[in-house]
Amino acid sequence: MRRLPYLAGLLLLPSVASACMVCDTELGHQVQRGVFDGHFGSTAVAVLLPFPAFLLAAAAVHFGVPKLMTPTTKRK
Amino acid sequence: MGGFVDGILFHQILQLHGMLSAKFPKTTIANIEINMFWDGMFHALTWTMTAIGLALLWKAGRRLEVPWLGKVFVGALFLGWGLFNLIEGIIDHYLLNLHHVYEAQGQSIYDLLFLISGVIFIAAGLMAIRTQRNVTAVSPR
Numbered sequence: 001m002r003r004l005p006y007l008a009g010l011l012l013l014p015s016v017a018s019a020c021m022v023c024d025t026e027l028g029h030q031v032q033r034g035v036f037d038g039h040f041g042s043t044a045v046a047v048l049l050p051f052p053a054f055l056l057a058a059a060a061v062h063f064g065v066p067k068l069m070t071p072t073t074k075r076k
Numbered sequence: 077m078g079g080f081v082d083g084i085l086f087h088q089i090l091q092l093h094g095m096l097s098a099k100f101p102k103t104t105i106a107n108i109e110i111n112m113f114w115d116g117m118f119h120a121l122t123w124t125m126t127a128i129g130l131a132l133l134w135k136a137g138r139r140l141e142v143p144w145l146g147k148v149f150v151g152a153l154f155l156g157w158g159l160f161n162l163i164e165g166i167i168d169h170y171l172l173n174l175h176h177v178y179e180a181q182g183q184s185i186y187d188l189l190f191l192i193s194g195v196i197f198i199a200a201g202l203m204a205i206r207t208q209r210n211v212t213a214v215s216p217r
Contacts, residue, residue, distance in 0.1 A: 022109075027105055027106055027109075030106040031106050031109040031110055031113070034100060034106060034107070034109075034110040035110055035113050035114075043096070043114070044117065046172050046174060047095055047096070047114050047117055047118060047174065048117065048118075048121055049167055049172070050160070050163050050164040050167050050168060051121045051122075051124075051125060053163045053167060054125065054159060054160055054163050054164075055125075057159050057163060058156070058159065061155065061159070
């Protein structure tokens with residue numbers, strides 16, 4: 001009985017694999033070429049760039065903006 | 077939360093733009109699917125940010141000095157939403173030109189309105205938080 005979920009999972013695998021109805025068509029290949037077009041890394045960085053920027057801004061709001069212009073010790 | 081408003085309302089329901097609709101105009105099925113892939117990446121990071129926000133909220137809930145008030149909570153939500161609109165608007169709409177709010181018009185007044193909404197939300201959020209900062213809150217902790 002314990003093996004039943006695993007067997008059911010195995011039975012479902014082929015249907016999941018064939019769920020993409022266009023992956024093996026010309027349209028599917030066009031999409032793959034468009035996504036993995038040799039600029040995947042730079043596109044991913046561009047798409048995801050607002051998030052680290054947002055984290056930095058949120059950290060600045062939470063912790064306060066670092067005082068880059070802290071007055072140095074006056075020389076006597 | 078602001079990222080989900082953008083992604084769900086503008087990308088999916090109204091379909092005004094996609095993540096890379098300036099580079100891949102949504103005029104063919106292939107381009108629509110490419111945009112859908114990058115929309116998914118965007119939503120995945122938005123989900124991660126929301127999870128981080130929930131973790132921080134959980135942590136803040138244990139601190140007695142944090143005013144546990146609805147107005148502060150809503151103010152913080154608007155502050156985050158405004159920050160998102162401002163940052164995403166500047167980077168994606170102006171610096172990188174990945175997409176524009178109303179893609180059919182390219183860079184337009186709608187991009188500017190998006191930025192202005194960010195500034196207004198930030199100001200409203202900060203005001204809501206600051207007016208309640210010194211109020212002694214009934215804490216659930």
